[in-house]
Amino acid sequence: MELNRLYIDELEELIKEYGEQSYRATQLFAFLHSQKRGDIENSNLPKSLKTKLQENCTLRKIKILEEFQSQKDETKKLLFELDDLNIVEGVLMKYKHGYSQCISTQVGCRMGCVFCASTKEGLIRNLTASEMLSQIYEVENKYGIIVSNVILMGSGEPLDNYDEVLRFLKILHHEKGKNLSYRNMTISTCGISDKIYELADENLPITLAISLHTTNNISRDSLMPINKRYNLESIIESCKYYSDKTKSRITFEYTLIHGENDLDKNAYELKELLKGLKSHINLIPLNPIEEYSGKKPNQKDIKNFMKKLEALSLNVTIRRELGSDINAACGQLRRDYKRGGSNEFCCSNKSGVC
Template sequence: MENQKIALKNFTEEELKEFMKEIGEKPFRGTQIYSWIYKGAKTFDDMKNIPKSLREKLEKVSYIGNLETELVLKSKVDKTKKYLFALNDGNIIESVMMDYDDRVTACISNQVGCRMGCKFCASTMEGLIRNLEPWEILDQIIKIQEDTGKRVSNLVLMGSGEPLDNFENTKQFLKIVNDKNGLNIGYRHITLSTCGVIPKMYELADLNIPINLALSLHSPFDEKRAEIMPVAKAYKVKDLIKACQNYIDKTNRRVTFEYSLIKGVNDSKAESDEISRLLKGMLCHVNLIPINKVEERDFERPDKTYIYKFRDALEKNKIPTTVRNSMGSDIGGACGQLRRKHK
């Protein structure tokens, strides 16, 4: 059974050298194999300078770890692409590639489904199926690079799933993706989005790696927030703000507050006033996201004048705010639209 074998893409280069020692091989073989993995080797037979005996041994105890690309959808509006990847167990996950002129950003998933239950999000419709392993998170980026021929320079962990609900695998993924002879994506170019799992926010801060943290706020009022996001029943807004301030203090990184604007739900002056009060003097930024359409929900976005009025109210109170341009919405690739939908 493949799932009892070890996935080599779950290792950093140093860990792969250690693994070689464990199976009775010289550590330098780990460096060679690592190099082949990042040159795109799909099978052990692709690794030309590895002796046949070692390739056969590796076949018995390990596998490289490859996702299958099921479908690629291209936006007609911008240069966004959405990918449907098949996992070894037949589950499907989605990733999005956003091609800006100066950078390529990948929005990647880290669970199959999600159990957080946010009302505006398609990813959570069927609950959590399972966590993704580090290699399954990583390989989304590798497959996007192979398809586009471009280097992914920026990452957002904002696809399906809650990264802090899959914390151990997310931690290992962050180590692997930053490895200098691997994808070598700088921590400052990585943003992890959470709906606010407070204990893990403190653990993430203690790792002291300078990734960017984005918190899904969506309402500054506990009761209203719990209506939109069930996770808010467990964690109060004031405690979230403390956890964010702790993250800023530990990492010296600005925290982004994601705020999906929903017509008639969380777009009033009372909300903008309370956000201004909560975030006063904080090293932060507010990202306003006019809600994207999800078939099963009847939420609507406010009209443009209302959106900009909300932004202006925050900026007047010296809260840096931008209105996010939703890329890929015509292919179901925008914020909140990712799901386990098969062709």
Template sequence: MQKTDLKNLSLRETKDLFLELGEKEYRGEQVFNFIHKNMETSISKITALSKTLRDKLEKNYTIGDISILERYDSKIDDTKKYLFLLEDGNIIESVAMKYKYGTSACISTQVGCRMGCVFCASTKEGLVRNLTPGEILSEVYNIQKDLNTKLSNIVLMGSGEPLDNYENVIKFLNILHNSKGQNFGYRNVTLSTCGVVPKIYKLADEDIPITLSISLHSPFDEERKKIMPIGNKYKIEEILAACYYYIEKTNRRVTFEYTVINGVNDRKEDLEELSRILKGLLCHVNLIPLNPIEEYNKTKASGNAIKEFKNGLNQNGIATTIRREMGSDINAACGQLRRKYVKG
């Protein structure tokens, strides 16, 4: 019989479990605190519980974990890329980036991805499976323990589409935020989606004020379909309507990720249309230099072209920044390293 992973349980579920075991409710809080605040992974080390109770727990329960398979350190900046080995043998990756304000981590929510964006390495083998809440938490905990630091920001922008693993991601966020665990602020979390419209509305209704980031990459539906298959399901107009709803419900600014591809989406007409559709929206545009991959034969726009695009958006009243390229010498772009490792 497969053991239940205690790391997947909310505080309420952990308390209820101990009540079912005939124990006091506060024992559940002690265990939750041990797992999520202390980031411990062995039931035998929960010395607040009697040895008898620990032995009883170990028969049917476990504290799941992932292990660091490889860590790559950038020689250019303080970026560190992790390959994590899951208990079933699958591999995921995460990135830790050091900034003046602290350390930010970009973490995965799925093994692989089924969204099929043409310039993304994560999706080339399709979706293998969803990560559990505990596995996503384990990315955070392992990075914090390895670097001996508390993360200042977490970005759900690694492998996978977070809104395609909706329930597990929401549970991860709630456990991460719980004051008896990491007590991590929702406002320091960014969730990136390629635009799963119904789930954006659902997320808005959760009343968790995280930052929503939309992978847009083109202001024209027909062009967007060519690089992002989800464009065949949801039009840009529908995504923007969902963003307006999200802003209204959360009072949070939405970010639009825009990978700048030479001759594809960096033209004058792209700039004009992007400015038009975002005018009046509480938003910010993050321009991203393309990370070339073997299967996509387009090139990234020049630094000057990206700066001109940024200046054009700024002049049209759209707050815009250019994302710093970090860890380029260690394949820090999402999906690149795992794919290289798996392919051997």
């Protein structure tokens, strides 16, 4: 029984089995998720209950293995070590409105996007809800901060780990825990349509970000193999359903690859694709990895493509590049660390933030 992944009602059932009053579950939940602690022996629970919990339950723990600090801004790129010695990545970003943290949901990824380092070794395993929560708690505890926005955009495909991700989101939102608003949470997905419908039916106003990256099925099939199962039409239909259900705008992440998806025809196809959908486009200049030959566009080309989209009345921004002197997007940092590399990392693009 993994204590720090349980809902409060599940803790109540457990506490009752141990012959204790149900309010002890609220105390335990707050200790784990509001105080962000795991040292049960130092909690204010009765000694007999602490003994039973320690004998029969586990606490998933992670630790910050390495920190890479930008000298240009306050961005930190982090490696986390899990109980089984697997490694995942994250990014802590400081904005005027507060801190945003990008977290991982899987060790590796099985989506196979050609420009993403996270997927090159395949999927190793899913993270549990407690391991996702611990990424945030460890950062808040170490740096003495409060993370106000959480982005599931690190290594892994969140909707491929749907049940644990949903559990993570609900615990993160609970008023006895961190009490983070759903509107301050973002899920980035390559477009698993059936799970987008499921998430919409939860009716949680979480920001949905789609890793789009191109404008027609032929080119997307070659960039993102998942498109052969969930094509653009199915993704857009699920996004419309999600937007209508949650009354929210959908973000579309679009990695610009010089000469491939930054042409006039792409702008017009994008306009047609997003017709009737409340949307925002986030342009992301490609940062190449060694296994992919695509080229990064220059600043002039990036701005020109943005102007083309604006001329078509599309809402668009260029992603702000934070921590540019510690180029280490999700996937590449972990791989280089395992290879015994230095801090001079090259950068990949898992959906755009990390």
